[in-house]
Structure formats: structure tokens, C-alpha cells
Amino acid sequence: MKLLSGNSNPPLAQAIASYCELPLTQASVRRFADEEIFVEIHENVRGEDVFVIQSTSYPANDNLMELLICIDALRRASAKRITAVLPYFGYARQDRKPGPRTPISAKLVANLITTAGANRVLSVDLHAGQIQGFFDIPTDNLYGAPVMSADIQARFTGKPITVVSPDVGGVVRARALAKRLDNAPLAIVDKRRERAGESEVMNIIGDVEGRFCILIDDIVDSAGTLCNAAAALKEAGAAGVMAYCTHGVLSGGAVARVETSVLTELVITDSIAPDEAAAKSAKIRILTIAPLLAEAITRIADESSVSSLFD
Known part of the structure; x- marks a missing residue:
């Protein structure tokens, strides 16, 4: 070949x-x-x-x-x-x-x-x-889940973790990762806008108080939803919030948004070549899928x- x-x-x-x-x-x-x-x-x-x-x-x-x-x-x-x-x-x-x-x-x-x-x-x-x-x-x-689950297990052994989907559409992906992590508990961020022109209200479905939350998604583009979800989880009493996303599109001011957010770390793969800002960011880490x-x-x-x- x-x-x-x-x-x-x-x-x-x-x-x-x-x-x-x-x-x-x-x-x-x-x-x-x-x-x-x-x-x-x-x-x-x-x-x-x-x-x-x-x-x-x-x-x-x-x-x-x-x-x-x-x-x-x-x-x-x-x-x-x-x-x-x-x-x-x-x-x-x-x-x-x-x-x-x-x-x-x-x-x-x-x-x-x-x-x-x-x-x-x-x-x-x-x-x-x-x-x-x-x-x-x-x-x-x-699936990037095996690469991510191995990294999560290495970093959170013995700690109470909850896998979180940042929206209702990502529940299947989050459940698959939770299953790999010895059936870790699952939570969902329910995002809704009550009426046009008003800010989104984020409700947390599931218990996250005192737990380390792992946000999981396939694509992180502007990082707005991810950072807002992390803030909602912290308000709900999460001990810490990390995000794992397969594809780091990171367009516009995404890197700056991640750096000023409550996220402890954003972990992406090298499916997309990271730009200079992402490569130098202290809050962004890259796993290889080679x-x-x-x-x-x-x-x-x-x-x-x-x-x-x-x-």
C-alpha cells in the first residue's frame, strides 16, 4: 500500500x-x-x-x-x-x-x-x-472515545467523575464514553432560550455537585457553548470541569474564550492541525490519533x- x-x-x-x-x-x-x-x-x-x-x-x-x-x-x-x-x-x-x-x-x-x-x-x-x-x-x-477514555482514566483514577453532554444532541456520544469509564454517571446541559432577545438559560440534568465533570463533544468551533456549559456546571457545584473534543476547529476568538473560561483544560486531538494560538495555549492539550x-x-x-x- x-x-x-x-x-x-x-x-x-x-x-x-x-x-x-x-x-x-x-x-x-x-x-x-x-x-x-x-x-x-x-x-x-x-x-x-x-x-x-x-x-x-x-x-x-x-x-x-x-x-x-x-x-x-x-x-x-x-x-x-x-x-x-x-x-x-x-x-x-x-x-x-x-x-x-x-x-x-x-x-x-x-x-x-x-x-x-x-x-x-x-x-x-x-x-x-x-x-x-x-x-x-x-x-x-x-471513534476517538478509546483515546480519550485512556487519558481520562490516567488523570482521574479514584476521583468522582461525571460525563456531561453539553446539549441534548450529544447524549449518545456522552453515554458511550461513560460506559468506557466503568459506567460513570451521566449529566446533560439543557440549553433553552425562553424568548427572542433573552439570554439562554442552562439547566443541569443530573447530579454534579462535588464531582469532576468531563464535557464531551465531537467539534469545538467558537467554544461558546462549551464555556457556557462549564460555567453552569461550576454554578451547580462541580469540583472542576474539563472538556474533551475530537475536532478542534477553534475559529475566531475560541482560544481566548477558552483561556478566560472556568474550564481547567480543553483536550482536543490532532485531527485538525492546531494553529499557533492553540498550540501555545496553557489550557489546550492535544492528543494524537495517529x-x-x-x-x-x-x-x-x-x-x-x-x-x-x-x-
Whole structure:
């Protein structure tokens, strides 16, 4: 098999290659003067099982086009099978019509990847499970929970912890993590706005007094909901609040918001390459998912079970 990396997250691609004990395929992914993307693969890939590692994070449109053009180049170079490895799948939050005359962009991106020539997709913590069904090709959705649960157990052994979902929509994800943590108690932050123009009221469903609360989510973007939830938990008597999120989008003033919040720490993975502010923040810590992705890639290449990674 061969591993090909775009420009979205070279350190993660290199870490995956090191774990697989393979070099990254030599290729040029560059821009013309008008910012058109040009890809040239400098190795023979005919008949090879090729994995293209590319998160469609900021700048999302550039990284998505890089991925599509890399896939097209490999297809025209007669690669036997092309797997799009998307540590972070952009446009995933547009997975339904929230109102009239709005797009379902996650389905559109799935169509683009399939039409470009991908034979398989590998991603991590898709925003909604039904996105797997948007693809007409085999799609593996890996979970960041094993990486996070190992870190939580190492830091909170013997301490009373409660896993908290920052909204009602994330309860399934929170319950799955709680189960891994010896069936830790579960709490939910119920967020509601009584009327337009009034601030949101946050109610805590579950007992958090005197306990260390672990907020769990798949994406942290502006960090507003996360920081507000942490403040509500502290007001409810939590001994401390940490947050674990798979994808650190951290747009706008998110890093500054985290640093001034009551959160003890925000833990993210390297599915998205952290910017300078996130990398230097004293409150943000980064876990690597390179071993998880590398193991899944190896199993796909060997035609063995991927789901058994989470048994």
C-alpha cells in the first residue's frame, strides 16, 4: 500500500506513516498563480492500494479541492483502490435541512468524493452517524472515545467523575464514553432560550455537585457553548470541569474564550492541525490519533476487521 498526504495536516500524515513504517508517497501539491491547485505524483501507483490523508478543515474549500484532485490523479494513474482518509470531515454540520431552501452540503461533499474516484472513506467521529449513509461506497467511522477514555482514566483514577453532554444532541456520544469509564454517571446541559432577545438559560440534568465533570463533544468551533456549559456546571457545584473534543476547529476568538473560561483544560486531538494560538495555549492539550488511524489503515489494507478496534 501507499500513503499520500495533502497539505491540510502534514504532521499527522507523517506520524501515521511512521507508525505504519512506510514513507509518504512523493508528490507535489502546489498552486498556480491564480490559486488553482495542481497535483503531480512522482511515484508509480499502478495497481497499488493508496490512502489519501487529508482533513477538510480550514481553509475547507482549498483542502477539499486538494483531496478531490489527488483522488482524480490517482484514478488516472491506475491505482487499484483509493481510500480517502478524512480525520476531520468538513461540511458535516450541514447534514439536514434546518429550514426551507437550504442545502444538505454533507451529502454534496460525499457525492463529490465518490465521483472523483474514491473507493472507500475512513473518517473519525463524524458529526452525525447518518453521514455514513450519504456515501455510496464503504465508509468507516472511527471513534476517538478509546483515546480519550485512556487519558481520562490516567488523570482521574479514584476521583468522582461525571460525563456531561453539553446539549441534548450529544447524549449518545456522552453515554458511550461513560460506559468506557466503568459506567460513570451521566449529566446533560439543557440549553433553552425562553424568548427572542433573552439570554439562554442552562439547566443541569443530573447530579454534579462535588464531582469532576468531563464535557464531551465531537467539534469545538467558537467554544461558546462549551464555556457556557462549564460555567453552569461550576454554578451547580462541580469540583472542576474539563472538556474533551475530537475536532478542534477553534475559529475566531475560541482560544481566548477558552483561556478566560472556568474550564481547567480543553483536550482536543490532532485531527485538525492546531494553529499557533492553540498550540501555545496553557489550557489546550492535544492528543494524537495517529496510532488509531494507522491501525485502521493497516487493517483495511489487510482486509481484516476495523470494528474490532473498539471491542
